[in-house]
Amino acid sequence: MIFKEEKMMVQEIKIGKSTVQTTKLGLGTNKVGGHNLFQNLNDQDGYDVVRKALDSGIKLLDTAYIYGEGRSEEIIGEVIQNYDRSKIVIATKAAQDPQNNNQINNEPAFLKQAVKDALKRLQTAYIDIFYIHFPDNKTPKNEAVAALNELKQAGLIRAVGVSNFTPEQIKEANIDGLVDIVEDHYNLVHRQIEKTEWPYLKQNKIAFVPYFPLASGLLTGRYTLNDYEKFADDYSKVEFETIINALAITQKIADRHSATVTQTILAWYITNPNIAVVIPGARNQQQAAGNVEALNVTLSEAEFQQIDKAFADFKNK
Helix, strand or coil, rough: CCCCCCCCCCCEEEEEEEEEEECCCCCECCCCCCCCCCCCHHHHHHHHHHHHHHHCCCCCEEECCCCCCCCCHHHHHHHHHCCCCHHHHEEEEECHHHHHHCECCCCCCHHHHHHHHHHHCCCCCCCCEEEEECCCCCCCHHHHHHHHHHHHHCCCCCEEEEEECCCHHHHHCCCCCCCEEEEEECCEEEEEEHHHCCHHHHCCCCCCEEEECHHHHHHHHHCCCHHHHHHCCCHHHHHHHHHHHHHHHHHHHHHHCCHHHHHHHHHHHHHHHHHHHHCCCCCCCCHHHHHHHHCCCCHHHHHHHHHHHHHHHHCCC
16 A cells, blocks of 8 residues: 555654654664574565565665674665665664674774675665664774764765663763764663653754664563563563553554554654654564554544553653
8 A cells, every 4th residue: 555645744854964854654674684683584575575665655764784694784775776765764783793703893994894885785875874783892982973974974874873872872972962863772661761861862952763662572462461471581470460451551542543552552652752763673564564554543642641651660661
């Protein structure tokens, strides 16, 4: 199904000094070519997922070197040859050094080479957002970001990002005001960065993108209290019961919109003004198409607050 752009809520998002046009829903592509991360992946499914997302009006594709050690980028690079590149926002990441058993590396020379390598795999002249995927334990973060800023000034990347950085590391990276965007682990059952990161990001006009928005499937609504053992390493029984009860509340809201719990949870992120773009993944076309439907779920302020309150206990987790 092809959605009209007005229904897709295409908007301009300010990322540092750059402005990109995108929907608030993108596509996370760790299941596109990520054979080292997931079992039983099929490359053809990866091609189909990316095409389905683009054909449905999705603008932003989020990938990384470590997703298949370049394979995800290669698949995306092949697919976008048949699309208008100017209407696609590509975000990718690097930190794992293939010359050193994928050890984390933030050295300026490595990052510059990583960008050049990604450009080749993506078959593009520029990358819209380039993130340092993980911090290493030795490189000054502002020096790492300064190296990427040089490439930004040269037109090879359009926005500089950091991912998985602590609040202190984000501040160090942004000493010179060069960080445009932060990507980090955030969802309705993992909310502590609302207090530890968001105030600084807002003050410094740094955009925010969450990953794991569906908490590895927990927030899709397909689990019951009987499934606790699957999540016992991450949540107490009391916490898990709170999640199941909150999802029951979400289900009632979803029913009013003729939507799924997954789509309604994604709609909550889309509605949240602190989030630039949400990037759920998809293993196949059906999942990609289902995620896109979240853009047709318009939550009222009361519904947004009801979901927020249902998961409020996780603001410290």
